[in-house]
Amino acid sequence: MKRIYMDYSATTPVKQEVLDAMLPYFTEHFGNASSIHGYGQDAKKALEASRATIAGTIGAPADTFYFTGGGSEADNWALKGVMKANKNKGNHLITCKIEHHGILHTCETLEKEGFEVTYLDVDSEGMISLETLEAAIKPSTVMISIMFVNNEIGTMQPIAEIGKIARKHGLIFHTDAVQALGNVRINVDELNVDLMSFSAHKIYGPKGIGGLYIRKGIKIQNLIEGGAQERKRRAGTENLPGVVGFAKAAEIANENLDAHIEKLTYLRDRLVKGILESVEYSKSNGHPTLRHPGNVNVCFEFIEGEALLLSLNAKGIAGSSGSACTSGSLDPSHVLMSIGLPHEIAHGSLRLSLGDFNTEEEVDYAVESLVEVVHKLRMMSPLYDKVKGGK
Amino acid sequence: MYTDIVMDHFMNPRNVGEIENADGIGEVGNIKCGDIMRIYIKVENDVIEDIKFKTFGCGSAIAASSVATEIIMGMTVEDALKVTNKQVIDALGGLPPVKIHCSVLAEQALKAAIYDYATKNNLEFEGLKGYNPVEDHDHHDVVDIEF
Structure with missing residues (x-):
């Protein structure tokens, strides 16, 4: 794989x-x-x-x-x-x-x-x-x-x-x-x-x-x-x-700094846009423009970050999360708490940080995979069917 | 970090979903802690004929739910009430220490579903004596398990 x-x-x-x-x-x-x-x-x-x-x-x-x-x-x-x-x-x-x-x-x-x-x-x-x-x-x-x-x-x-x-x-x-x-x-x-x-x-x-x-x-x-x-x-x-x-x-x-910033910024924005447009109940964290050129941090409602990471890993994608289960404590990361996210939203956080060896194809594959994985986990989630009226 | 059995149950969970007109539904956990487990049961002649789950939580919470439904399917209600979190852990080939509470959650969700069934049908079960659904739900209390 x-x-x-x-x-x-x-x-x-x-x-x-x-x-x-x-x-x-x-x-x-x-x-x-x-x-x-x-x-x-x-x-x-x-x-x-x-x-x-x-x-x-x-x-x-x-x-x-x-x-x-x-x-x-x-x-x-x-x-x-x-x-x-x-x-x-x-x-x-x-x-x-x-x-x-x-x-x-x-x-x-x-x-x-x-x-x-x-x-x-x-x-x-x-x-x-x-x-x-x-x-x-x-x-x-x-x-x-x-x-x-x-x-x-x-x-x-x-x-x-x-x-x-x-x-x-x-x-x-x-x-x-x-x-x-x-x-x-x-x-x-x-x-x-x-x-x-x-x-x-x-x-x-x-x-x-x-x-x-x-x-x-x-x-x-x-x-x-x-x-x-x-x-x-x-x-x-x-x-x-x-x-x-x-x-x-x-x-x-x-x-290579200028080229590095330009490339990563392009990939980052493509990734964020792809995720937010194709996954409902998702939200980007951090400052929209004054941010690391390769940092994407998104929260997906109704699912938990560690389950998301394991599912992505099964698709070959390595990311990280600020959920409690990955931070080794009962609380999500102090950063997500400090920007005022409620626990339930912060539990579903995903950080994808891009670098010099990432490509546009990889970014697009990550979006596709996320759509699939988030859907699968939401279909298992008792929180999601409350929103979807028991569907 | 996880055994192959945990990963198999996480990636291919058994008995996910809902049962329409379920005889009992139990939901435990809380959103703040990051895990909620809901179990549906269908009971006929005191036997759990069908069981399904929905879980919001980490990989081991989903795996524990899945394996618990496999253990319980086809059991009598009294036998199901004897299922412990230790059995869930064993069936998964073990869980990391920080994830033990996921197995406790599965045991509690099942109990809550049977309690719901018992309450609706005015039934009494030996295994539910002294059971308090409110007190039993805080799975982040210290859990003592001997291995």
Whole structure:
């Protein structure tokens, strides 16, 4: 059976060019970048070249980009590191309710340690309000952390405007840009961002490598203590194959960004339109235009998301859902709850996230399959016949 | 995650639908939790001659409904009341721990359908003694099952 991957927001395949760039760093150039000898110096050279490449794609000086073990580590480091290093300024942090758990769970830990966190609401399209944000600022506020692109519903926050507010009040601004990198043009200066989290495996790079941009002059504590790697800010022997792969992936993403956005936006809109036109009682979630170019998030009434995913999987289509049964809790995802969806609607959510290897044929096949699968599940649903008058 | 039997019952559910003029209908679960199960029974001479279901829920909720109708079809009402969620789990070749409540739901939906039948026909069954349809419906209470 043909298999169609539509879960690029979960992870992406490593592109062949990326893998080719990485391979020599497992075998030939295996040196430890901290070593004095030739092996080490080769590794060091590749490390710094990679750093410069990635930093270049976000308009940042090379020495402001630090490699981490992934996006979650970058989020943890940014929040814990900044809040702990700036205790003299205050103990208050502002974030929002639809952040990734990398941020939300870190905030909960900070609260247990005595820090104060404000979680901003979002509107029905997943947008924060700039007025509410500014009103939440207090004398004890140190930092604002608002995600760039939401991983579930794709909504893109007004990062430059948030940055402006942070500047105006002398606050530090972090954004989790894990879903943004490679999907939107990023310039840390134009966006007024002080810290930014990244992950390689969302942009056709390897898993287990990410990074944190830290603007010069920002006070931050270390999260991982040990050796003097990453200019004494992040210990641990560098994951060179990962670093090189991340850089190659970032370089490719940057070169092809406009075409990538154009193609995905076309496929995304075709998919959403196809679904909404051919399946009644369906609804698209997230902002209609200010969103991830490949993100489709739709709710189907009267059916449950996990049953939908299993049925789609049987047709070869890989997607994801924010239903309770797939989130491993009794409640649907916090993002769907925060945009005000009732439980019964949120239970029937489906996320299809498109990427570079999807085609128009696949999108059309997904629509056809959804029509079939949703109908089958609705015919089994006691909720649907209530609407259909017992048919 | 699921056994082949669960997947088979999910993909090819047995006895889906409704029974017109059913002798008993039971509906349990709630929409907030994301699963609702409705069971219809046709009873003749104390035997469950026909049984159908409609379920809103995840893959295992649908599979549990399907396999429960297979188990119960042709049973006497008293025997059907003895069917436990453990039997449903066993017939499915097992369920992941977080999905155990789906099997409980199937047991409860059946009980609710028989209760409906008993109430309509002024019948009493040993297996319904002490049964309270309202209390029995919260399937998200802690479920103790020994394996």
